[in-house]
Amino acid sequence: MDLIRSATDLVSAIASGQLTAAQLMRATLDRIETVNGDVNAVVALRDADSLTAEAEAMDAAPHTGPLHGLPIAVKDLVNVAGIPTTQGSPIFRNFIPKSDDLIAARMRAAGAILIGKTNVPEFGLGSHTFNPVYGATCNPYDPARSSGGSSGGAAVALATGMTALADGSDMMGSLRNPAAWNNVYGFRPSWGRVPSEPVGDTFLHQLSTLGPMARSPQDIGLLLDVISGPDTRQPHSCASTPVSPVLPANTKGLRIGWLGDWDGAFPMEEGILAICEKALEVFRDMGCQVEPVAPPFDAERIWNSWITLRSWAVAAGLAPLVDQREMLKDSARWELDRGLAMSAMEVHNASVIRSAWYRRAAALFEEYDALVLPAAQVWPFDVTQPHPTEINGVEMDTYHRWMQVVVPVSLLGLPCLAAPAGFGAAGLPMGIQIFGPRGSDAALLSLGAAYHDRTRWPQKRPAM
Numbered sequence: 406m407d408l409i410r411s412a413t414d415l416v417s418a419i420a421s422g423q424l425t426a427a428q429l430m431r432a433t434l435d436r437i438e439t440v441n442g443d444v445n446a447v448v449a450l451r452d453a454d455s456l457t458a459e460a461e462a463m464d465a466a467p468h469t470g471p472l473h474g475l476p477i478a479v480k481d482l483v484n485v486a487g488i489p490t491t492q493g494s495p496i497f498r499n500f501i502p503k504s505d506d507l508i509a510a511r512m513r514a515a516g517a518i519l520i521g522k523t524n525v526p527e528f529g530l531g532s533h534t535f536n537p538v539y540g541a542t543c544n545p546y547d548p549a550r551s552s553g554g555s556s557g558g559a560a561v562a563l564a565t566g567m568t569a570l571a572d573g574s575d576m577m578g579s580l581r582n583p584a585a586w587n588n589v590y591g592f593r594p595s596w597g598r599v600p601s602e603p604v605g606d607t608f609l610h611q612l613s614t615l616g617p618m619a620r621s622p623q624d625i626g627l628l629l630d631v632i633s634g635p636d637t638r639q640p641h642s643c644a645s646t647p648v649s650p651v652l653p654a655n656t657k658g659l660r661i662g663w664l665g666d667w668d669g670a671f672p673m674e675e676g677i678l679a680i681c682e683k684a685l686e687v688f689r690d691m692g693c694q695v696e697p698v699a700p701p702f703d704a705e706r707i708w709n710s711w712i713t714l715r716s717w718a719v720a721a722g723l724a725p726l727v728d729q730r731e732m733l734k735d736s737a738r739w740e741l742d743r744g745l746a747m748s749a750m751e752v753h754n755a756s757v758i759r760s761a762w763y764r765r766a767a768a769l770f771e772e773y774d775a776l777v778l779p780a781a782q783v784w785p786f787d788v789t790q791p792h793p794t795e796i797n798g799v800e801m802d803t804y805h806r807w808m809q810v811v812v813p814v815s816l817l818g819l820p821c822l823a824a825p826a827g828f829g830a831a832g833l834p835m836g837i838q839i840f841g842p843r844g845s846d847a848a849l850l851s852l853g854a855a856y857h858d859r860t861r862w863p864q865k866r867p868a869m
Contacts, residue, residue, distance in 0.1 A: 409864065412475060412569035412624040416516075419474040426474030430460035430518065433476045437567050443548055446561035447478050447568075448539045449489045450521035459518055471631060471649075472570070473516030480559055480572050481522040481539075482529050484602075485509045488519070493527040493536030496732055506602045508572055508615050508632050515631040523558030523571060528723070530736045531792055532582045532808050534558055541788050544586060546833055550785035553583030559618050560587035564863070569619070570628045576613035577715065578780070578811030581823035584618060585780035585836025588825045589863050590853065591618045592625045595843045596818025599632050600642035607639045610718040611818055620863035622822065622853035626651035629846070646847065653858055654851035657692035661685070662773040664813075665697065670704035671810045672796040674783045676829045681779045681837050684826035687859050698776065701769055702762050704809070710762070711812045712803065713747065713755035720744020736804045763817050770842040775852060780823045780836035782810050814838060820846045822853045825862035834862075 418424035434453050441447050456476070463474045484490045484502035486509075491497045505513060513519060527536045534557025535541035542557045544550040545564050552561045556573030560583035563571050573580040575593040584591030599615045617628035626649040635642040663685055666673050685695050719740040723733070727745075730738055769776065783793050793807040794800065801807045814821045821840035828834055839856075841849050 426460040470515035529555035553586040555579040584823035588834040591823040600636040603638035653855035662698040710758035716743035
């Protein structure tokens with residue numbers, strides 16, 4: 406069975422009787438057995454007999470929804486009943502939830518068979534998937550390299566054909582960086598479209614969001630519709646019009662703004678800007694007007710606002726573990742200590758900067774239908790390295806400064822499609838970020854579908 410087929414094709418084949426859920430499950434488990442040992446993307450896999458029995462029961466039952474019979478491994482930051490949720494931390498090594506988080510419940514209700522987990526960095530911190538529970542997830546294009554993160558396991562599972570859809574989450578590029586480094590698509594939806602788990606504070610922290618990953622914008626749309634929609638327990642969750650089926654946009658005359666390296670504010674390794682600019686030629690060939698855009702806002706002000714609000718949010722999540730601080734990795738301790746030391750006015754002032762950047766971005770979107778940035782500043786690095794410490798001689802002053810290019814989008818909660826841009830001289834993938842104003846999710850996916858029709862990069866997969 407060709408497991409690089411689209412999720413849309415697979416669920417259609419099951420619905421029509423051309424394929425059974427049991428056949429797909431057996432092929433999926435065979436694929437995982439063949440390739441996962443080399444990349445370590447799928448973890449906490451349920452036993453084959455139970456999964457096969459669940460698939461057979463699905464075949465005998467009425468059609469349950471748009472994901473009926475589709476195997477999905479869920480990111481290991483999400484609780485799934487009966488499957489360990491470690492968050493990559495020894496603290497939670499033996500934690501087995503009794504109920505599903507909202508996103509897992511929505512996928513299950515849509516007919517997905519939840520088979521296990523995809524690997525993450527500890528607590529999802531840092532765009533490099535390694536942890537002391539399961540180890541590192543390797544890049545399928547070069548197993549000596551990082552897969553990115555925090556949705557690194559999800560991206561690798563897609564790239565190697567172990568799953569057809571994957572969920573991810575994105576605070577600081579956690580859907581976008583691994584998508585770029587593994588030659589797949591990742592979509593950060595407009596903030597509030599996909600509600601988080603309704604626990605703790607649901608008013609203040611507006612940075613991280615859940616979202617879909619896939620090998621095409623059409624498949625992104627399939628999963629996005631399943632996980633989208635309001636949750637009455639959360640004040641910022643919002644109603645959303647379905648995006649599927651995602652059809653290619655009429656791109657003639659669309660205006661695309663190219664932000665590049667923000668006039669040097671984001672140092673880039675050699676070859677990244679060139680490969681992204683080559684991807685922009687695809688948009689020109691489709692009739693778009695592609696123009697360079699001068700830096701619209703001071704990059705350092707955006708960064709300072711970001712690291713304040715991020716540390717505040719991360720510390721709020723880690724605060725219950727303060728007595729176990731020594732068991733946390735260094736980046737988690739750094740975020741925890743910064744957040745706990747902040748004053749309310751520091752947080753307020755950071756949000757004032759965020760508001761100013763939002764107003765400036767809104768004015769830009771009166772001129773442009775979409776803006777484009779590279780999806781990463783470095784190529785996939787040595788899998789044994791915790792994080793890059795410099796780029797082209799420029800020292801990185803934090804564990805995450807090397808991913809600064811994703812922050813202009815994250816800070817504002819804008820929708821953004823990470824799309825493959827091709828391969829560099831060493832054969833490693835790279836990608837671009839295509840983003841627009843809040844609420845432009847459907848338009849971005851349609852633009853991405855037109856681009857995908859011209860490129861089809863994810864179908865050029867690793868030879869594994």
